[in-house]
Amino acid sequence: GAGVSQSPSNKVTEKGKDVELRCDPISGHTALYWYRQSLGQGLEFLIYFQGNSAPDKSGLPSDRFSAERTGGSVSTLTIQRTQQEDSAVYLCASRREDFYNSPLHFGNGTRLTVT
Amino acid sequence: GDSVTQMEGPVTLSEEAFLTINCTYTATGYPSLFWYVQYPGEGLQLLLKATKADDKGSNKGFEATYRKETTSFHLEKGSVQVSDSAVYFCALRDDKIIFGKGTRLHILP
Numbered sequence: 001g002a003g004v005s006q007s008p009s010n011k012v013t014e015k016g017k018d019v020e021l022r023c024d025p026i027s028g029h030t031a032l033y034w035y036r037q038s039l040g041q042g043l044e045f046l047i048y049f050q051g052n053s054a055p056d057k058s059g060l061p062s063d064r065f066s067a068e069r070t071g072g073s074v075s076t077l078t079i080q081r082t083q084q085e086d087s088a089v090y091l092c093a094s095r096r097e098d099f100y101n102s103p104l105h106f107g108n109g110t111r112l113t114v115t
Numbered sequence: 116g117d118s119v120t121q122m123e124g125p126v127t128l129s130e131e132a133f134l135t136i137n138c139t140y141t142a143t144g145y146p147s148l149f150w151y152v153q154y155p156g157e158g159l160q161l162l163l164k165a166t167k168a169d170d171k172g173s174n175k176g177f178e179a180t181y182r183k184e185t186t187s188f189h190l191e192k193g194s195v196q197v198s199d200s201a202v203y204f205c206a207l208r209d210d211k212i213i214f215g216k217g218t219r220l221h222i223l224p
Contacts (some may be wrong), residue, residue: 033212042216043159043204056211058116091159101147103161104212 002026004107006092012083012113021077025094031105033078033095034067040089046090049075051097069102083112118141121205124202128195134185136190136218138179138205146207148172148181148188151214155201160192162203197222 005024013019025032034046045059047071060066063083069075079086090110093104121138128134140146150162150172163172168183177192188205200222205215 035214045211045213048211058211093159097183101166101208103149103164104157104159104164108158109184 006107008110018080021073023092029094030097033093033094035091036088084114087114119215124219127221131194134192140207142195142209144209146209150204152206201206
């Protein structure tokens with residue numbers, strides 16, 4: 001079946017512009033995560049959506065970052081007034097919640113470059 | 116808060132060498148532990164997991180044992196292959212899933 005789909009795969013934007021990154025999780029996966037992968041920083045947790053519960057936003061680095069998940073499916077990560085340090089690969093992952101330790105399924109990421 | 120610390124890379128070994136990648140964790144509860152792998156040009160995927168103390172996860176010749184007393188989950192393989200070259204991430208799940216910074220492994224033929 002289809003995996004986690006992210007778009008765009010690459011995004012180049014000018015400093016100060018807003019960007020939106022999209023994630024389509026695997027159908028039926030109620031848990032959705034956003035991570036940021038940058039050189040030397042590994043995989044940094046950003047935000048976690050779990051079913052109908054309030055999202056865990058504890059990893060968002062500043063108030064320029066926000067994320068939504070509409071209808072329990074598609075999620076959008078928005079970065080306002082982008083800065084050069086926002087350049088990274090943004091990864092989305094989803095998992096089933098009916099099986100406690102079901103694995104995360106990752107998308108291929110969006111590579112964001114802020115010039 | 117919860118955290119994962121793993122050895123910095125890159126790690127370079129010859130084929131058939133023994134591999135250890137160290138991973139230690141800090142958690143308030145009793146987390147499940149994971150190793151994920153990212154092969155060149157591919158997305159992250161689960162390699163193995165362990166859900167409670169003394170559990171051993173294994174897959175593709177890799178093993179890791181959940182050691183509560185040392186809060187560790189070191190990844191081992193007895194004889195590595197060139198195809199094992201990848202970035203390896205240790206992770207824990209208490210509530211959300213937290214990853215270490217990753218260890219890049221290069222295997223030389």
